[in-house]
Structures are given as C-alpha cells and as structure tokens.
Amino acid sequence: MVAKRIIPCLDVKDGRTVKGVNFLQLQDVGDAVELGKLYAEQGADELVYLDISATVEGRNTFTSLVECIALNINIPFTVGGGISTIDDAARLLDVGADKISINSAAVRNPSLIDEIASKYGSQFVVLAVDAKSIDGKYFITTHGGRQMTERELFEWVREGQERGAGEILLTSMDHDGTRCGYPCELFAELSEQLSIPIIASGGAGSVSDIVDVLSKGRADAALAASIFHYGEITVGELKKELMKHGINVRI
C-alpha cells in the first residue's frame, strides 16, 4: 500500500524561508534550497514551497528559486502562492515544479482548476483550502485566512475534485499555528466524501497530533512547518515514531 506522506512546508519570502504563527508574525528560519535538501535527506516524502512575496520582484526571485530547487532536490515538490492564471502555472512547470497549489484564485475563478488540470494533468494540481468554522459549519476563507467567503467547505472540495484537482491540501484556520492538533473528525469526514488524496495542514504541535490525523483523521499526508523548522523533531525521528504507532511510512 502507498505510504502516508510527511511534507515539510516552507514559506518563502525573497528566497528565504519564514514561518508565521497564525500567519501574522514572521520569523526567518533559513535558506530555502538548503533547508529543503536537509529535509529530503532526513526522509521527507515531498516538500511544499509557498511564495509569500507580495511584489513582482519577489515573484521573479521565487521562479529562479524553483529552478534551483528542481535541480538540487530528488523528491517531488509543490509550489504555491500567487498563482492566479494558467500562465503562472506554466511558468512554474517550465522551471521544474512537480505540482502547483492554488487557493484564492481558484475560489475567485473555479474554472482555473479545469484549465490547469486539462492542460497539465490532475497530478499537477493541488487545491489548497483554508477553512474556518462558524457555528459548527466550515466555510472557505481566502487571502491567507483574512477574507471569509460564503462557500461551504464540503461543497467546494467536491467541486474541486470534479473540476480535476489531484489532491486537497486543507488547513483549518482555527487550528493553524496554534500547535494544539488537527481537527481529526473534519478530516475523516472529508476522506469519506472524496476519492483524491487529502493533505492535512495546520496545527501540528506534537507527534501524537500527526499520528491522530493520519489514523483517526484518515489523511493521506501531513504537512507541517514549525515543528521541523525549529528543530524540535527531525523528519526522520517523526517517521520512526509514526512507524511505532503502526502507521505505514517510508523509512
């Protein structure tokens, strides 16, 4: 059977990785290519690089960075942040990205999913979704959680799957950066409703949080940043722990 994946996420600004707590405070935690290489050597199954630059210069720096990542890293990687047209996706594919993730732009223009998937294949399209709960119901937010929408989570991810998304990367904005665990019931329900893989993001504070989301939450992969960046646990140590808990991981 296919192994559960551990995916370190690197937020990149002007070629360097940063990580925000609840997306507000940013702290520089290192060189993007070197950090990615280190994670790959430690046993990361994939990497996600998110461009959080807001300027044209920042975007161009990121494109050159992606080229450098593709040349140096021997595992698959996804890039995201600021992709709003098929040309943005094509530019990143051309420099060697294996997958792109789209978020706000897909909410604004859902046919972007169809467009990219039909041209480059579903395996290339990760639909990133930031959800927030209101009265027990989850809704989609955009712009890094700053803007609420009226789209209901389950309807949106089903639509995304039908339009050709190859994976769903779900962040619960109520949990992101809090380090108090993932909403496992939400993930299990999502897994029940979708046939494409689900990547759980936002909230990992301990090994047992990750164990829970991969077992009870039935997620196919867990994405995390802080616990790796600050060296609390290495990817390798985490995977050994997961294996002890009976989770099928690549070691």
Place this chain on the structure above:
Amino acid sequence: MIAIIDYDTGNLRSVCNALERIGAKYCVTDDVAVIRSADKVLLPGVGEASSAMSKLKERGLCNVIKELTQPVLGICIGMQLMCMHSEEGDVDCLGIFPTGVRRFIADREHGVKVPHMGWNRINNLKSPLFKDIDEGAFVYFVHSFAPDVCDEAISLSCNGRQFASALAKGNFYGTQFHPEKSGDVGEQILKNFIEL
C-alpha cells in the same frame, strides 16, 4: 550519450535534472539518427496514453523505438506505451512487453485511491536495474493505470491489486514509478541503467 526522446508529452525537466545530478551526459531529441546512435535511450512521458501514442506515431518513432538494440528505459507513460494495449483511450501500443495496461479501481473502504500517488514498495526485484536496491524499497508513483503482472515483470507493487511496477525484455526496460523523483533509490536505479 543518453537520448531522451522528445515527443511533446509534457515536461522533461525532472528527468534532465536527475541525470544532471548523477553526472550523466544526455540530449533531448526527436531526431531518428541521434536516437539510433545513442548509447542509451530514455522514453519518458506524462499525460494520457492514447494521445501520447498518437504523438509517437506523428513523429514516425514507433518502429524506430521497437528496432533499437541498445538499452531503452521507459518511464511511467513511456513504459505503458511499450506494452501491448492500454485501457486509457483504448489504444494499441508498441507491443514490446507482452502485457496490457489497466485502470486501478478506487476502494475507499480499504484506502485504495486513484490516482495511485505517493511512495510505495517494489518487491520481487529481479534485474541488474535493481543492483544494490533493497527488496521492498520505496519509490514514487503518480498514475491511474498500470501494467498487469506477467513473466517480464522485474518488480511488483500493490495498489488494491498487484501490478508490474517494472518490466524488462531483452534490451528494453520500463518503470511505472518515477526514478527521477524517487530520492536516492531512484538515482541508484538511473545509475544502474546507465551502467547496463
């Protein structure tokens, strides 16, 4: 020199990058003379089988590939095109490996998802292509169709059903997984291919 066959099926960047990392000399080409005279030939491929097959035909490459005598490695769709037939687009392929390519069936209850995406094990390894590779090693897959098990299978993997994750017949080799994205294991497999 390794000739990477360019028949306009998506991005060849990651294959080129992997060859760069292991220090191999390569060129990307659809020139028949260059392909025939290369030491090794790589047939990559992303996308959909029947349209990929049409593109090989348009470029007049079908017989060229079948008649090659140096080691040839098909990757993913590249390998599927070397089989008899694919269910994807119901297309007859090159017929080098005597097996058919069939779709996976999703089975939520048992956690079988389609596409089969991520790291899975290769077992029953039997080929110099897997020199120094451990039985049960993990490699990276992204696909919804796979070749049926046959005598030419040199590795087996499982996603709901067992399938041939690598094939070999004479000078022809194929991997369903992506060695160019399979970490150190994948790079070793590419090195092994170069040393054949």
